[in-house]
Amino acid sequence: MAVLGLVSGLLELLTMVLMITLATGSARGGSRVVPWLGSSRGTLAGAALLAAAGAAATTVVCARVTSRIGASALTSVRDRLARHYLAADWSAQRAEPTGRLQELALGDAAQISLGAERCGDAVAAALRLGAFAVAAFAVSPLATSALAVVVAAVLGSVRLAGRHTQAVNRRAVEAASALGTALTETTTVAAELRVFGVVDEAAEALSQASGRAGRLHGETMFRATVTPRLARDLAVLALIAVLLLVLWLDELPLGTVGLVTLLVMRALGQASALGATAHQLRERLTHLDRVEEHLDRWATGRAPGGRSCPNAGAIRLAGVEVTYPGTARPALTGIELTLRPGERLGVVGRSGAGKTTLAGVLLGLLEPSRGQVLVGPGDRPVDRADVDPREWFGRVGVVPQQPTLITGTVAANIRFLRSGLGDAQVRAAAVRAGLGPELASWPDGLDHPAGLHGTALSGGQRQRVALARALVRLPDLLVLDEPSSALDARAEEALRAAVATIGPATTVIVIAHRMSTVLGCDRVAVLEDGRLTALASPGELAETEGYFRDALRLADASTSRSEHRVL
Numbered sequence: 038m039a040v041l042g043l044v045s046g047l048l049e050l051l052t053m054v055l056m057i058t059l060a061t062g063s064a065r066g067g068s069r070v071v072p073w074l075g076s077s078r079g080t081l082a083g084a085a086l087l088a089a090a091g092a093a094a095t096t097v098v099c100a101r102v103t104s105r106i107g108a109s110a111l112t113s114v115r116d117r118l119a120r121h122y123l124a125a126d127w128s129a130q131r132a133e134p135t136g137r138l139q140e141l142a143l144g145d146a147a148q149i150s151l152g153a154e155r156c157g158d159a160v161a162a163a164l165r166l167g168a169f170a171v172a173a174f175a176v177s178p179l180a181t182s183a184l185a186v187v188v189a190a191v192l193g194s195v196r197l198a199g200r201h202t203q204a205v206n207r208r209a210v211e212a213a214s215a216l217g218t219a220l221t222e223t224t225t226v227a228a229e230l231r232v233f234g235v236v237d238e239a240a241e242a243l244s245q246a247s248g249r250a251g252r253l254h255g256e257t258m259f260r261a262t263v264t265p266r267l268a269r270d271l272a273v274l275a276l277i278a279v280l281l282l283v284l285w286l287d288e289l290p291l292g293t294v295g296l297v298t299l300l301v302m303r304a305l306g307q308a309s310a311l312g313a314t315a316h317q318l319r320e321r322l323t324h325l326d327r328v329e330e331h332l333d334r335w336a337t338g339r340a341p342g343g344r345s346c347p348n349a350g351a352i353r354l355a356g357v358e359v360t361y362p363g364t365a366r367p368a369l370t371g372i373e374l375t376l377r378p379g380e381r382l383g384v385v386g387r388s389g390a391g392k393t394t395l396a397g398v399l400l401g402l403l404e405p406s407r408g409q410v411l412v413g414p415g416d417r418p419v420d421r422a423d424v425d426p427r428e429w430f431g432r433v434g435v436v437p438q439q440p441t442l443i444t445g446t447v448a449a450n451i452r453f454l455r456s457g458l459g460d461a462q463v464r465a466a467a468v469r470a471g472l473g474p475e476l477a478s479w480p481d482g483l484d485h486p487a488g489l490h491g492t493a494l495s496g497g498q499r500q501r502v503a504l505a506r507a508l509v510r511l512p513d514l515l516v517l518d519e520p521s522s523a524l525d526a527r528a529e530e531a532l533r534a535a536v537a538t539i540g541p542a543t544t545v546i547v548i549a550h551r552m553s554t555v556l557g558c559d560r561v562a563v564l565e566d567g568r569l570t571a572l573a574s575p576g577e578l579a580e581t582e583g584y585f586r587d588a589l590r591l592a593d594a595s596t597s598r599s600e601h602r603v604l
């Protein structure tokens with residue numbers, strides 16, 4: 038880009054020299070500047086045309102190069118954002134508002150791309166300005182002084198006008214981000230807003246957020262518009278004063294005066310462009326800082342382990358405590374729990390007892406604040422922190438409370454971006470998960486469209502697709518996080534039957550509110566206020582443990598009332 042800028046400046050300079058020579062009829066002046074062209078007006082005119090064409094061609098090439106610089110920067114920033122976000126700890130991902138990654142990758146990355154293009158333009162403009170300054174010095178030292186005064190006036194005015202630009206732009210970006218978050222949240226609760234009759238209130242809140250973002254955007258645009266214009270006007274005043282001084286101090290030939298005037302005017306244009314570019318770069322720095330802040334936030338705090346993973350179904354939690362950032366009270370504390378390979382363990386407790394946090398620890402999504410997670414046989418366990426994360430996550434599976442499906446077919450959701458899974462494996466997993474009747478009824482079978490985020494499927498079907506996704510590569514450890522909480526009795530029974538087909542090679546953790554979901558487990562763990570208060574078979578707990586016994590009695594009473602109403 039530097040070479041192109043210099044070539045462009047030299048070609049433009051040559052064009053101006055030849056045009057002034059032709060306009061003044063000073064063949065002698067033309068020969069003195071470019072003696073190898075001779076004194077023929079035809080030769081000078083042809084050379085001027087060639088120089089102008091060369092300058093135009095160089096401008097096109099410069100534009101192509103700057104556009105490629107911008108596209109490369111855009112791709113690079115988006116790639117870094119995606120990779121850092123996906124490599125971040127689950128707690129860091131969960132802390133981000135909905136849509137934040139899209140906002141950074143689409144909005145901030147685009148602004149950084151424009152900034153990269155402007156950097157290329159700034160380099161070219163600076164070199165053109167340098168070429169004009171050298172030429173002015175060769176023609177007249179006083180002209181060089183004129184250029185220096187013009188540039189100083191432009192840069193000084195730009196610096197004065199843009200002193201607070203970055204702070205204002207940052208507030209504008211933050212306001213736009215807050216508006217984007219509010220809009221995203223509005224789309225997710227649109228039905229609730231209508232049902233509860235608060236549509237007008239939601240619209241007013243969005244209007245206020247939009248107004249604040251609009252005012253700050255207007256302030257930013259005002260500064261972006263006025264800064265280059267102010268710089269240009271101040272520079273013109275300085276130019277007139279300095280040229281008058283030059284003409285008063287030194288009687289110059291008409292051709293030289295014309296050349297000096299053109300050089301100074303072009304230098305003014307380049308200096309003004311530099312000022313505008315500097316202002317735009319100041320604005321884009323806000324977006325760059327914002328992206329870098331998130332990249333630093335998503336950087337993982339510990340180096341990944343490199344040890345191979347033993348059986349992930351054999352796990353021991355040793356004194357595990359989990360405290361979420363920004364909270365003083367631990368979500369889990371003093372957890373001592375050993376899972377045997379192939380065991381079915383139920384986890385119950387009141388809301389907020391720590392069940393989902395325990396699931397995150399078992400899956401490896403959450404690292405303990407204290408204590409250890411040991412995996413493998415009891416005689417030679419391995420600290421999971423030393424295990425290769427990719428290998429670990431290839432050995433576990435999960436069926437969340439609210440499964441998230443990708444837009445595509447049922448088969449694509451079961452494969453879930455994992456290569457090497459044949460149609461036979463996908464079909465077998467679907468049948469094992471209880472989707473056999475659906476596959477027989479869907480005309481497209483596994484290619485049945487799931488709809489946008491799975492909206493074409495029922496809740497029970499989405500749960501079974503999520504189960505098939507977990508079973509397509511039989512995991513050592515499978516966590517079912519309240520899988521039946523949103524299902525009716527029939528769908529729950531179908532899911533329970535599907536889970537019952539899982540072989541003894543897989544350790545299954547069932548986190549549940551419904552007592553019926555864990556009655557078939559080998560053992561049940563009871564959590565209260567983040568502590569493990571009981572661990573025994575369902576039969577033993579039904580006789581001895583207060584919470585489990587009471588919850589089971591309430592569940593039985595509820596079932597009896599439901600049956601009575603049906604009868």
